[in-house]
Amino acid sequence: MVKIYLDPGHGGSDTGAVGQGLQEKQLTLAIALKIRNILNNRYQGHQIRMSRMSDQTVSLAARTNDANQWGADYFVSVHINAGGGTGYEDFIHSSLSNHGTTGRYRQMMHEEIMKQVNLSNRGRKQANFHVLRESNMAAILTENGFIDHAADAAKLKSAAFLEQIAIGHARGIARTFQLSSKSSSGSSGSSSKNQGASSSGSGKTNSIVDYLKSIGEDSSFTNRARLASSYDIQNYTGTAAQNTQLLNAIRSGGTSGNTSSGSSAKRVHLPASASTWRTYPLNVTPVKKNSDWSLTPAAFGGLTYTILAEPYPNVVTIQTGRGRRNIYIGPDTSARRM
Numbered sequence: 001m002v003k004i005y006l007d008p009g010h011g012g013s014d015t016g017a018v019g020q021g022l023q024e025k026q027l028t029l030a031i032a033l034k035i036r037n038i039l040n041n042r043y044q045g046h047q048i049r050m051s052r053m054s055d056q057t058v059s060l061a062a063r064t065n066d067a068n069q070w071g072a073d074y075f076v077s078v079h080i081n082a083g084g085g086t087g088y089e090d091f092i093h094s095s096l097s098n099h100g101t102t103g104r105y106r107q108m109m110h111e112e113i114m115k116q117v118n119l120s121n122r123g124r125k126q127a128n129f130h131v132l133r134e135s136n137m138a139a140i141l142t143e144n145g146f147i148d149h150a151a152d153a154a155k156l157k158s159a160a161f162l163e164q165i166a167i168g169h170a171r172g173i174a175r176t177f178q179l180s181s182k183s184s185s186g187s188s189g190s191s192s193k194n195q196g197a198s199s200s201g202s203g204k205t206n207s208i209v210d211y212l213k214s215i216g217e218d219s220s221f222t223n224r225a226r227l228a229s230s231y232d233i234q235n236y237t238g239t240a241a242q243n244t245q246l247l248n249a250i251r252s253g254g255t256s257g258n259t260s261s262g263s264s265a266k267r268v269h270l271p272a273s274a275s276t277w278r279t280y281p282l283n284v285t286p287v288k289k290n291s292d293w294s295l296t297p298a299a300f301g302g303l304t305y306t307i308l309a310e311p312y313p314n315v316v317t318i319q320t321g322r323g324r325r326n327i328y329i330g331p332d333t334s335a336r337r338m
Ligand SMILES: [Zn+2]
Pocket: 009, 010, 016, 017, 024, 079, 080
């Protein structure tokens, strides 16, 4: 199992760069979660751990310590640039050449990312950044456009563009570690990935550990505790009830489709034909200007969520990878209640 450590830059009290109404910490998290989902849904032979899965403050030292302790094979830090410029660039540590292992990995990442993003190429660079210096394994830091450059920022506002960035990273990682694609032998065709995504029948298991393993995710207690906190499960100690709760939360709120296990909860399906779907924080009126993010059903062959509440007519609360959000599913949309 190749261990991939994904590090969404900044978070919590550290917004990272800001500009054009965007915050770096939100973009890096969105991209990293997409990278994770693409790798887990389309490839096998890897495990993923993330330095954060929500809007959390995590120090640089905590990130590299965590990756070192886990024994990651590759540290991938995702950032957005600022400060006058435009385009894409990536970094390896300043002590390394382009010809060593880290340099060769970076070459593949660089090529795959540049194939996907329509950003100008600022080149392959070196720097003495903490995450590159203090990580024990090969490490790359990518700077995906400039948040304070109008044209770059306009692209970064599109979920489809973030998806392209993520695809580039995922393909780079898959190529670097020669990850094999998930069975095209199964029932599901080409780009659609759904409940069948995990080849080992995760749709049926009732074990959170088995489920996490089947989607290539770290199943250790530590990681389950982190997942639990990101799904609002308090004081996780690993009891059977909490494990079941976590399993259901991940299945219903994960960005891949889910196979809910016989629960009678009502669900809503956002079809693959929808490229973006606005989401709203729970404490605001769900009108366009208050939308803080969007889902991309098209990228996942459709998305299905458990309806947790219906605070307004045709507005339902769901658990997303970014926490609970409201979405509008009125009859003028393509959403389908199940
Ligand atoms: Zn940054």
